[in-house]
Amino acid sequence: MERKYNPEAIEKKWQNFWDKEKLFKVELNSSKEKYYLLEMFPYPSGRIHMGHVRNYSIGDVVARFKMMQGLNVLHPMGWDAFGMPAENAAIKHGSHPAKWTMQNIDEMRRQLKRMGFSYDWDREIATCHPEYYRWEQWLFARMMDRGLVYRKKSIVNYCEPCQTVLANEQVEDGACWRCGTPVVHKDQEGWFFKITDYAAELLEWCDKLPGWPEKVLIMQRNWIGRSEGAKILFGIENSDESIEVFTTRPDTLYGATFMSLAPEHPLALRLSKGTPQETKVRDFVQKVLQQEWENRVGDQAEKEGVFTGAYCINPVTGWRMPIYVANFVLYEYGTGAVMAVPAHDQRDFEFAKKYGLRIVVVIQPEGQPLNAETMTEAYVDPGVLVNSNGFDGTENESAKKAICDKLASENKGGATINYRIRDWGISRQRYWGAPIPIIHCPKCGAVPVPDADLPVVLPVDIEFPTNGRSPLPDLDWWVNVPCPKCGEPARRETDTMDTFVESSWYFDRYACPRYDKGIIDPETNEYWLPVDQYIGGIEHAILHLLYSRFFTKVLRDLGIKKWDEPFTNLLTQGMVIKDGAKMSKSKGNVVDPEELIDRYGADTVRLFCLFAAPPERDLEWTSEGVEGSYRFIGRVWNLVAQLGNYRIPKTAAEDTDRSRQIRRLTHKTIKKVTDDIQNRFHFNTAVAAVMEMANEIGKTMQEEAQPAPAIALALHEAVRSMIILLSPFIPHVCEELWEALGEKPGMVRIPWPSYDPALLEQNQVVLVVQVNGKKRGEIVVSVDASEEEIRTTALEQENVGKFLEGKSIRKTVLVPGRILNLVVG
Known part of the structure; x- marks a missing residue:
């Protein structure tokens, strides 16, 4: 061997050997126990960073260890290749997203190979390949058949710099998860995945994943957000319509004196139309929708609202309740409408005081009457009901069920369960993404592209605009197509899918990357899945991990998979920190x-x-x-x-x-x-x-x-x-x-x-021998040796003897299993 360690020559030599030997190539082998080890695949930005190195080094240790234990280890790698960053980078560099992405993949593949990771590169996939996204287009149609896909017009989160809609999960503290710009709200049509149909099961399985970190499960439980409460219908005055609310406090219904709507609520503008309040409401809604999130709903944010000019009826008191639009009501939670009980909710209390609205006490501490006129804050603690007709004197917790039963008997509501999670909006108004396989026909409506015509290939050989706007709506040759049903002229959908769609099932495709008869090969599915160990950052706890769980359950219900969950065990690694902060280009603390x-x-x-x-x-x-x-x-x-x-x-x-x-x-x-x-x-x-x-x-x-x-x-x-x-x-x-x-x-x-x-088994022990407290040697003795045997062995040591010459041993101090100290003088 060489006298000195020379990493450059050694590493190149062995990487070539591994490649030539196909040492990490793996095949289905039913006679061997499988182990599917996976790290979250990277976005091809062009350079690996220390976070990649750490994540993939962790996975490589486990993969090599399991191989040496004799398991059949699947350890693949690929690329989360679609998305806005490629478009933005292409615009910046005067390139095309496809060219930019492929160049970056080549460079990052080279870098990962230089790290010596044990990947089976024969299974490499890139989500921007038509052979890949063909199958998610196929799945889109199957989900549509089952009512799990729908299109609607709604108020959406919109990022101006990214020029696209964001899902609720992609809004962090009111800002875009990618660029950090505060989102605005727009009224826009888009496609949704009905993840809410699986809310109960997604929550239930949070208790059945012992291999997952509890902090991730807590985050998912909170995001799914199960609440027990009541659905209550408030009829709109002079209308056949009702406003439906969800509340966890049906015990306060007799104190509801006004209604608060979220600015995004469809009724917010409609109720004021044709009234003297119309302009005020429209201006207020527009102002609120442009506000930064924290300025709108934070604890310190001012509670503001405007009267719509309309009223609804309290179903148990018959009171006319003025309907307000309020900045603190969230359309994403419940129904986007809140029955306001100012005596028992602090936000409602502040709002009522500001706008001179009625306050009625309906819960108070037993024997301690509350006066609405002298209250300085809302009373939110337990108590007994007052001013509540036949429920007076009832403890408020007991009254919840009784009032729900009353509402149900009168067809005005009843007990229900609500989830915080909302359906996943997947429409993106960007170019670099998987086309949504829909054709819009004036006669037939939204028609899925037939399976035989998949994939709907994203046009690549086009002039890419430099203003960031998607070129797809302007490609007449691509957009204008005949309807698959009636053959009449129709238009292709020009929105592309959220890139989290691709990352919600890529781990399934690694098991059969070249399979062309379906989304998943049944044989490899049976052998390789689910993933035994998944490794990645906790920043994906809500977005990627929740969506992947949803997709697995959908594929199961379609009869394609038999697994309930995609990842048996999950490891979330920490960040790489330098100079007290996470490594990032913006902080200038990156190490290449x-x-x-x-x-x-x-x-x-x-x-x-x-x-x-x-x-x-x-x-x-x-x-x-x-x-x-x-x-x-x-x-x-x-x-x-x-x-x-x-x-x-x-x-x-x-x-x-x-x-x-x-x-x-x-x-x-x-x-x-x-x-x-x-x-x-x-x-x-x-x-x-x-x-x-x-x-x-x-x-x-x-x-x-x-x-x-x-x-x-x-x-x-x-x-x-x-x-x-x-x-x-x-x-x-x-x-x-x-x-x-x-x-x-x-x-x-x-x-x-x-x-x-x-x-x-420790049948011998090493003892330090001291003379007057200073180490002079070591001896090995039996663990059950007597003090006399230990002393005799110590005195036989040449070095110990030198320090005893001409001296007498006055005392022997033995610390069992550790030290023998000879005190001499």
Whole structure:
């Protein structure tokens, strides 16, 4: 072997070997247990970043470890290739999104291969390929057949810089999840997936995913947002229509004195039309829809509203309730209409005080009457009902069910369950996305494109505009088509699908990437799915993970899959932090992985990412940590070089105390690393254990220039075990060292080492021997040795004896299992 560790030559050599040998190519093999390991696939931005390196290094350790355990490991990679960033980048660079995306894929593939990740590249997919999105277009039609797809006009979240609609889940604190610009609201038609049909099951299964982090499940439970309450119908005065509300406080119904509508509510403008309030309402709605989210609904936001000029009727009191449009009512929650009970809701209280509206107390502490005229804030605690007709004196919790029963008996509402989650709006007014397979016919309506005509291919050979507007509506040759039903002139849908549609089922396609008879090959589906271990950032807890769960349940109900959930186990890794903040170009604290690879090698970069912190924690980037990882690899290299000085005995050698120590440490480390990878994903402590082992090997080699045969044999076992244990972490250098030891390359084919439980039993112990409190030597004794035996063994040590000459032992202090201190004078 070379005298010095040279990562550049070594890594290129072994990457070429792995490619030539197709070492990571995997096929269905029903005789072997499968293991599907997947990291979230990247958007092809053009360069990998340290977050990619960390995520994929974590996955690679697990994949290689499982291969060595003899499992049939599926470890694929592909590209989440559609989306707005490609369009924006293409505009900026005067390119075409398709060309830009393909160039980036080529570059990032090269970079990932340079990291040495164990991907089966034969299964590579890109979601922008027609062969891929053909099947989600097919699925769109099947979902439409089952009533899970519909089109409607609604108030939508709109991002002006991105020039597109956003789903509710893509609005973060009132801003676009991608560019951070505050969203505005527009009245627009679009396509929706009816994810609400699965709200109850999605919530139920949050309790059936023990392999998922609880923090992710909490986020999903909160987003789905199950609430028990009542549906109540308030008839609109002089109309056959009603306003439906959902409330968790039916016990306060007798105190409802006005109605509040969200500005986005369809009735907001319609009720005021033709009244003196029409202009005021229209101006108010327009103003609110342009407001930033926090300025509208935050705790400190001013409660504002405008009277519509219309009234509704309280179904239990008969009161005429003025209908207001209020800025704090959210159309996304409940029905977008709120019965206002100012005596018992603080927002309603402030609103009523501001606009001089009626306040009626209907709940009060028992024996402590409340006066509406002197109240300074709403009373929101438990109590008994008052001013509530036949329910006076009833505890408010008990009254909830009784009032719901009354409403149900009179066909004015009743008990119900509400979910916060709203249907998924998938229409995007951008070019670079999968075309929605619909043709709009004046006679037949919205007609799905027949299966035989799929895929509807996104036109690529076109002039791409530089203003960001989608060119699709202007492509007459593409838009103008005959209706599939009647043959009359019709128009193709020009919206494209939200890119989260592609990422909601890509993991299924990895199992059969070239299958052309359906969305999923039944045979591979049966063998490979579901994903055994999924790895990715917690920032996808709501968007991607929730949508993927929804798609899996839809495919199950279509008879295509039999699994209820897509991912059995989930690991969410932390961020990479530098200078106290997440690495990002905008913060100017980015470290280029490729520059690190050029200087230190891929193995060093991998080792640093794995050793610096547990996967679920944030990783603080430090140059010292990278240097330390590089030095450790050099130390391992030197230990293997020195091993050539220790010949393996040709005949059996009798164990010595030192050889038993080495062997015990070896097997203890094998157990530790195995447990840390398999049970906890604590790669940092696994590496730390191997580092400790390397230190002991080095110490023994220094002390044993001409070791006994048993020690030489123990050292060979220790070094070989060390290389195997490190191979999932730093595979290139371990392949090189393994070959230098005369072993066959391709380490993922080597069985993962087992440990001998008997060697882990501590039947001997190392004691430090002190003279007057200063260390003068070490002895190995039986764990059940008497104090006299320990003392005798210590006195036999040459170095200890030197410090006892001419002195008498006055006292012996024994700390069992640790220290023997001889006090002399």
